[in-house]
Amino acid sequence: MPRSTVAIALPAPEFNAVHEHLAEAGYEAFSVQSPAEMAALLSTRNDVGVAILDGENDFDATLEMYGMLHEAGREIPALLLMPPRALGRMGLGGRGYVKDEYFTRPYSPESLRWRVEAMLIRVENVPAAAEPEAGSAPDASEPPADSRIGAPQAEMVGKKLGKIIIVFNPKGGVGKTTISINLGASLQINKKQRVLLVDCDTITGHVAPSLGLEHPRTLSSAWRDAAKTGTEETVGEISAVHSSGLSILVLASSPLHTEILEPKRVANAIIGARENFDWVILDMHPDYGPLNQALFEQADRILIPVTPDVPCIRAAVQFREVAIELDIRNRLSVVINRSNSGVAAADVQRVVGIPDIARVRSAGMLFVRAADEGKSAVERFPTSKVVGDIDLLADRLISGSDSASGRRSGASTEGIRGRFRGLFDRLTAQVS
Ligand SMILES: Nc1ncnc2c1ncn2[C@@H]1O[C@H](COP(=O)(O)OP(=O)(O)OP(=O)(O)O)[C@@H](O)[C@H]1O
Numbered sequence: 001m002p003r004s005t006v007a008i009a010l011p012a013p014e015f016n017a018v019h020e021h022l023a024e025a026g027y028e029a030f031s032v033q034s035p036a037e038m039a040a041l042l043s044t045r046n047d048v049g050v051a052i053l054d055g056e057n058d059f060d061a062t063l064e065m066y067g068m069l070h071e072a073g074r075e076i077p078a079l080l081l082m083p084p085r086a087l088g089r090m091g092l093g094g095r096g097y098v099k100d101e102y103f104t105r106p107y108s109p110e111s112l113r114w115r116v117e118a119m120l121i122r123v124e125n126v127p128a129a130a131e132p133e134a135g136s137a138p139d140a141s142e143p144p145a146d147s148r149i150g151a152p153q154a155e156m157v158g159k160k161l162g163k164i165i166i167v168f169n170p171k172g173g174v175g176k177t178t179i180s181i182n183l184g185a186s187l188q189i190n191k192k193q194r195v196l197l198v199d200c201d202t203i204t205g206h207v208a209p210s211l212g213l214e215h216p217r218t219l220s221s222a223w224r225d226a227a228k229t230g231t232e233e234t235v236g237e238i239s240a241v242h243s244s245g246l247s248i249l250v251l252a253s254s255p256l257h258t259e260i261l262e263p264k265r266v267a268n269a270i271i272g273a274r275e276n277f278d279w280v281i282l283d284m285h286p287d288y289g290p291l292n293q294a295l296f297e298q299a300d301r302i303l304i305p306v307t308p309d310v311p312c313i314r315a316a317v318q319f320r321e322v323a324i325e326l327d328i329r330n331r332l333s334v335v336i337n338r339s340n341s342g343v344a345a346a347d348v349q350r351v352v353g354i355p356d357i358a359r360v361r362s363a364g365m366l367f368v369r370a371a372d373e374g375k376s377a378v379e380r381f382p383t384s385k386v387v388g389d390i391d392l393l394a395d396r397l398i399s400g401s402d403s404a405s406g407r408r409s410g411a412s413t414e415g416i417r418g419r420f421r422g423l424f425d426r427l428t429a430q431v432s
């Protein structure tokens with residue numbers, strides 16, 4: 001299948017910069033300066049896979065072009081440049097296609113390339129209404145048949161299963177909760193995915209307070225209720241919904257209330273949640289106890305935040321060894337946190353021996369300030385560079401780089417790998 005082309009409605013200097021990066025990735029890109037030019041391009045080429053539109057300049061022309069992307073049986077996703085003010089409000093009200101994405105100025109042309117690649121992988125490899133083949137592994141990047149935001153959940157059930165992402169490092173204070181919350185928020189808000197964030201840290205967990213949720217219902221209290229009433233609720237029913245749209249499930253409000261949380265039962269409840277969410281993100285307590293082991297077994301990908309200092313690197317090496325024993329080594333990816341400080345990122349990779357899927361820079365007090373207001377940094381500081389880092393992590397998970405060597409990789413991954421060799425090679429390069 002030939003590669004898709006990209007229509008770009010950005011001012012000439014920006015077009016040139018973005019075009020250069022897309023050309024490097026092997027994509028053809030066309031500059032489109034007016035609705036008439038967009039109409040002409042779409043009538044002569046049927047391989048336009050993504051359109052980059054500028055919603056900051058000449059909004060009427062942008063709206064007209066956006067309309068054309070959905071005319072005549074077309075359903076071309078748009079990457080829309082929006083003013084930062086508008087970004088937080090996008091996606092509300094059930095409008096818009098899930099496949100559309102948003103970005104703001106200033107942006108880096110390289111980051112746009114990543115996003116376009118991720119969008120094209122979704123467009124080209126997963127037919128919108130495709131049913132999973134019998135026996136084949138479900139793919140979280142598959143868009144639901146009705147991809148409009150706000151479509152009834154029941155319609156989604158049975159059509160796809162979400163992916164379970166664990167965020168774990170046996171060392172404390174390395175950014176597990178920070179990355180869990182902000183990755184969840186990026187996927188939910190910026191990528192229009194349905195996300196369940198689970199606080200599995202029953203000892204020092206602080207997901208709910210960080211998001212301003214005072215006393216959310218917990219899984220352990222819901223199960224105690226169920227034992228009395230005989231009616232068991234689903235994880236989706238028990239979870240609280242944050243103002244960002246993120247669903248939040250806390251396992252227990254106190255370490256003394258965990259006896260009902262039998263590890264296999266918890267793992268099964270979390271597996272069940274994949275029916276209603278695209279991503280289930282588990283923020284873990286730093287230990288290797290039975291609950292964590294039961295959850296590791298179910299993970300599609302385990303992200304290990306590693307800060308560039310010796311104790312944390314040693315902890316990651318220890319986890320790699322444990323993972324080999326548990327036979328989950330090929331699901332591990334490192335996220336270098338506070339990547340612009342301490343030991344060089346390349347040395348972290350070399351010593352830990354696991355490829356890094358993303359680097360998150362140090363952000364001073366930004367995460368603390370966002371948490372003070374009960375928000376993720378994605379909501380509170382949407383244009384900050386560190387949120388750009390988290391968005392890239394989300395893109396890389398969505399684009400399927402996480403499954404390149406994961407246990408659910410199969411024929412479809414091989415197909416994608418063939419077509420996007422450069423992307424996969426870059427993302428999965430082993431560092432010896
Ligand atoms: N990239 C970053 N830039 C600035 N501050 C950060 C960054 N990552 C984490 N922090 C801060 O470091 C502290 C510890 O982070 P966090 O609570 O996410 O770690 P953790 O691994 O979940 O800890 P625990 O093991 O106790 O659960 C927090 O105050 C958080 O705001």
Ligand SMILES: [Mg+2]
Binds near residue numbers: 177178204284
């Ligand atoms: Mg934590």
